[in-house]
Amino acid sequence: MANLDVDLPLLEVREGVDRETIETVAAMGAYKYGWATDIEMDYAPKGLSEEIVRLISSKNGEPEWLLDWRLAAYRRWLGMEEPHWAMLHYPAIDYQDQFYYATPRSMAVKPKSLDEVDPKLLATYKKLGIPLKEQALLAGVEAPEGERRVAVDAVFDSVSVGTTFKAELAKAGVIFCSISEAVKEHPDLVRKYLGSVVPPTDNFFATLNSAVFSDGSFVYIPPGTRCPMELSTYFRINAENTGQFERTLIICDRGAYVSYLEGCTAPKRDTHQLHAAVVELVILEDAEVKYSTVQNWYPGDEQGRGGIYNFVTKRADCREARAKVMWTQVETGSAITWKYPSCILRGDDSQGEFYSIAIANNAQQADTGTKMIHLGKRTKSRIVSKGISAGRAQNTYRGLVSMHPKATDSRNYTQCDSLLIGDQCGAHTVPYIEVKNTSSRVEHEATTSKVDEDQLFYCRSRGMSEEEAVALVVNGFCREVLQALPMEFAMEAQSLVAISLEGSVG
């Protein structure tokens, strides 16, 4: 539990919301990852132009086709308008007042192995609880050596610092490296799949990303392979006034399986920083991808100064029969969150799942949800979204469930719950439901409430104290989502999520 002596002048404790919950939410204001690494950086000139796009491409030593791809995206982006349909209010973003490329000077010549990486960088990740030494584990988890190992790709501003366990993964045929490396080492795979899920024309932020993406992770799991360990990318924004535009591409070939974790943090700054990422998942026949995110970008201070503007396009394409994807996200950070991890259920009998906890406190604004596009027959999707609002924050679930005429005998179940703590915040639900065949069933439920009085009464009548009862009921609110997380992340998420768990666990 975080510091419990936090002053809580703004939050009046309402009947039915227990003290611990409120304290945990309040304590989240004390952002733990707000320090910066003092390191010499190389920047591209400020602003965005064709020259900058060319510079990023040449820094990464990219082939001609990729430069052309970027330039086409950039030219298209110039004619696009920033979308404003989300329930988000922020001052206009000056896209010329940003750095689009920043890299630690020590990374100018790419280190051949982690041993050659600048110790300051390694120390940064160590301090974040992400030791890049192989055999190491994410913090907070005790496990016998050799078990539940996690391979990490660490991205620092615009470059990948290093990737662990590459050799061991290669033995299984798994490719896990930075996307800039993949462009060089596996050009055919990248060329075949890059932009095939999120085309460069997709939306304003994805198009921007297509023009200026600097680095990110690339994963290929060969047919019939169960990835021997969990893969993880850790994104760290360090440099000031620098946007981060990473691009992740995961290809899970027939019958393969991978569990992928993503974490992110940034230093406390008084100015807003832009983050516009794209994640593409290609899932072939009988393959399965679990993609888990703990998004903990700097949320800004109580007054809404600083914080990350997080505009992310994530999409999974279940391209063939019986492909399966599961998105799990715990969104606690960012001043602005605009994020809708989606599933295109193209293959017959494919499945998509979306589990989300979104917490907004102070002046944070989150507009997040998912899209389930049912195209194949007998496709299934499940959405469980838990939104918690506190302080003056606004939290919106926005989602689409679409059953196309040919997606016969398909199923969707959606559950969106919102919990409000304090009377200055807002919780909103904006689902779109489109059903175009008779044999599919779609069910959508949404509730907004404080802690349910009937449940409290039930617990009280069985002899529990008020506090125990509240703890139990509130615990239940997020549990479905927490349980969907891999164990490593569940630990981190539990300490982040502003919900008290049974007793003092977490």
Added chain:
Amino acid sequence: MGAVSVKPEALATRLGGLSLPTGMTPARDAALARLSAMGLPGKRDEYWHYTHPSAFNAATAMPAAVGDNGAALFAGLDAVKLVFVDGVFDAASSDDLTLAGVSLSRLATAPEGHWAQASYGALEAAGQSPIARPWAALNTAYASDGLLIHVTGKAAKPLSVIYLRRNETSDVVLHHVVKLEAGAELTLLEQGPAASRFNHVLEVDLAPSARFHHIRAQGRDLARHAVTHIFAHLAAEALFKSFTLTADGALTRNEAVITFAGHDAKAHIAGAAMGDGAFHHDDTVFVTHAAERCESRQVFKKVLKHGAVGVFQGKILVKKGAQKTDGYQISQALLLDDDSQFLAKPELEIYADDVKCSHGSTSGAIDDGALFYLRSRGVPLRVAQSLLILAFLADTIAEIEDDVIAEDIRAQLETWLARHES
């Protein structure tokens, strides 16, 4: 915010053949100014995402054959009958405009200084924020007639408005104003197709503890188009109940804009829609809770076949301070074949923490298990299907308090099902 303004010449074309009727001049002028500022809705207008407004944007009404609407509903009720034929009040077929506890007059003949001058268009104007409703503004500006109903006590009888249609190209704009004083009670019944293209506004202003019941059966003419708006404003402890039955019709957009301004008020809105073939039906509801301890309830069900399209857009907005709000919303569709569609956008926007709000939306086919159960007990397939469809729609009829009225509505559903068995 709201309507995306289309080209000014499109609005000019739409309004080309129209001239402002006399009476209520300041309100009509203001409405025209609102309309000019907001423009007409376009395809890219988020509020018209699932319903194309082109039929309403067109300069003239599309011809629609006059259908057989069968015998009038609610014949068993002792009510004041008020008949409009193609939007023109038919005094000969109507009862006298006299009823104890009610002051009843017509918009077209309201003299200068009429009580409704302060009310006409007021709730419509308030209902233009946060979302623009251009057709309602157009209605206030151009309505040719309507009823002005002022209720000071308990109305002795219900008012039964019958809209008949004889003309294949009638383009009708009617606007009713209902004002209930504290503790007053009124039941308003509306039925019939009214026009080839019908633009209808009903403004309902309820003083504390007033009780208003509204039951509407929209005509069965297959090719008619209708855009309707109800604007209701509820003071403390007021009750507003509205039920709409829609069977057939090429395009129907029913908007309800309900605002709770006083504490402990209740509003229940329900709709049953049945479409076979060229049928597009859109229920758009916007409920604003701006006072404590109010209860809103939305129950909408649709039965769709042969390419019929059902749309539901329902929003519950709970403003800061509207604590102890109880908001409920359910929208369901029964798709009887693969050609039909159900498109829903049930929204919650909540700025108060001590509230209970929920919405549910489901869509699917007739339950095979239930069908099998009935057939195994010797019920023929068609009868079993009709029974299950009626059972599906029963929740909406349950919202009607008066048994006689509910029975008439149920009979209408059965007749429709019998006609559309295949």
